[in-house]
Amino acid sequence: MVRIGIRKTEITPPVGIPLVGFAGRGPSVGIHDSLYATAFVASGENQTIAIVDCDLLGINAEFTQAVRDEVHDRTGIPPQHLMIACTHTHYGPDVYRDKARPDVSAYQSHLKFQLAGIVQEAMDAQEPAQIGVGWGQSFIGINRRERKPDGNIVLGQNPGGPIDRSVGVCRISAADGRPLGTIVNFATHPVSQTGSMRFISADYPGQTRDIVEQLTGAPCLFLQGACGNINSVRMEDSHEPPRSLGTRLGCEVVRIWETIETAEISQVAAAIETRQLPRYRYGSQESAEQLVCDLEEQLERLKARDESSGSVYWAELRLNRVRQAVASWKGEQEMEPVSAEFQAYRLGDLAWATAPAEVFNEIGQEIKSASPFGHTFFVGYTNGSIGYVPVPEAYPEGGYEVTHACQVDPEASQILSRTCLALLESIHD
Numbered sequence: 001m002v003r004i005g006i007r008k009t010e011i012t013p014p015v016g017i018p019l020v021g022f023a024g025r026g027p028s029v030g031i032h033d034s035l036y037a038t039a040f041v042a043s044g045e046n047q048t049i050a051i052v053d054c055d056l057l058g059i060n061a062e063f064t065q066a067v068r069d070e071v072h073d074r075t076g077i078p079p080q081h082l083m084i085a086c087t088h089t090h091y092g093p094d095v096y097r098d099k100a101r102p103d104v105s106a107y108q109s110h111l112k113f114q115l116a117g118i119v120q121e122a123m124d125a126q127e128p129a130q131i132g133v134g135w136g137q138s139f140i141g142i143n144r145r146e147r148k149p150d151g152n153i154v155l156g157q158n159p160g161g162p163i164d165r166s167v168g169v170c171r172i173s174a175a176d177g178r179p180l181g182t183i184v185n186f187a188t189h190p191v192s193q194t195g196s197m198r199f200i201s202a203d204y205p206g207q208t209r210d211i212v213e214q215l216t217g218a219p220c221l222f223l224q225g226a227c228g229n230i231n232s233v234r235m236e237d238s239h240e241p242p243r244s245l246g247t248r249l250g251c252e253v254v255r256i257w258e259t260i261e262t263a264e265i266s267q268v269a270a271a272i273e274t275r276q277l278p279r280y281r282y283g284s285q286e287s288a289e290q291l292v293c294d295l296e297e298q299l300e301r302l303k304a305r306d307e308s309s310g311s312v313y314w315a316e317l318r319l320n321r322v323r324q325a326v327a328s329w330k331g332e333q334e335m336e337p338v339s340a341e342f343q344a345y346r347l348g349d350l351a352w353a354t355a356p357a358e359v360f361n362e363i364g365q366e367i368k369s370a371s372p373f374g375h376t377f378f379v380g381y382t383n384g385s386i387g388y389v390p391v392p393e394a395y396p397e398g399g400y401e402v403t404h405a406c407q408v409d410p411e412a413s414q415i416l417s418r419t420c421l422a423l424l425e426s427i428h429d
Contacts, residue, residue: 005125006181008038013093021090022195032199039118044268053221055202061384070116080272086381091201128175130262133375136167140245141188144231153399164361171260179218185377187225192232192241207246226364265348269427276337278409285329295319344423349374353420356384372428
């Protein structure tokens with residue numbers, strides 16, 4: 001029988017730390033609700049896997065490796081068997097972009113030991129367990145790629161756009177029936193308080209988790225899905241939307257949880273592969289050169305208006321990437337590919353496939369439907385952050401996900417899907 005342990009710790013940063021998730025926003029001014037990390041460890045006869053779920057926007061590969069090394073030293077869990085997943089809240093701390101700041105550096109250094117510590121606790125707390133999986137639906141998200149009358153794609157609401165409304169729930173029970181935990185998989189951007197909010201918050205995933213934990217009496221992990229083009233259906237300068245949306249989702253999770261029957265399982269497995277994704281070249285030399293001109297003008301305007309460091313940072317980052325693309329078109333330099341780590345986990349007939357990216361929901365749905373397992377969760381924002389991976393047809397349409405925060409060419413989505421499915425097949429066989 002598989003043994004499972006789950007433990008939770010608070011990771012709320014100090015007030016004043018820079019926030020991340022919206023460009024041009026100042027530092028945090030208060031704490032609305034606490035941030036948490038929850039560790040899940042499962043051991044079979046020959047393998048142990050671990051997941052750490054964090055109320056953070058994202059982490060980089062360097063930090064992932066640092067945590068993996070610390071966990072391995074403490075527990076012996078192989079580094080490739082640890083997944084760090086982020087809920088992608090836009091009201092949490094900047095963990096890695098501004099390490100020159102003492103508060104950011106101190107928070108990150110402490111966070112590594114906090115995460116390793118709860119994995120160690122979860123490892124020590126393992127006991128014989130059973131699991132079951134159920135599915136439901138939630139309507140708190142909406143496709144956000146809205147087409148304006150002039151044809152431009154903006155971050156808005158597109159009710160007719162593709163969306164994955166499925167809610168995956170894994171119920172974990174002790175051998176005697178006691179609830180040990182819940183794992184939730186759902187895909188919607190935690191942006192329900194808009195970009196002006198400067199209070200630290202886990203947004204709707206935090207409220208969802210609170211509801212589930214209150215009603216089941218056990219810890220809950222929230223694993224964010226492929227929500228690259230899905231926003232919260234409510235976005236207001238208020239703390240009310242995350243309360244309402246999280247309550248709606250949490251109640252659906254509990255409804256499903258109450259119907260799930262658990263059973264013993266024996267299979268625990270993991271697979272991992274790092275792929276090199278082709279870097280974005282912006283379609284043609286002419287379009288890349290025009291974009292360089294546009295971004296140079298935009299950057300000058302931002303500096304002239306003395307805009308925030310966040311706005312300037314993103315403009316400079318985009319300009320540098322497009323200049324590299326122009327140089328590659330001219331044959332002056334080759335563009336380095338984007339390195340991305342993919343994982344697959346197995347727990348009986350439940351599997352996870354992961355990517356270190358903001359993946360469009362169509363891609364996540366494709367992987368879940370083509371998986372050889374009876375139940376599959378797709379998890380984004382894991383073990384690093386390479387930006388958006390849109391579907392190929394989104395590139396000619398444009399929009400923020402393509403023009404502002406994408407590093408990879410259109411074929412990246414197919415590489416991602418094939419790699420995840422190949423990993424799932426390997427642990428299924």
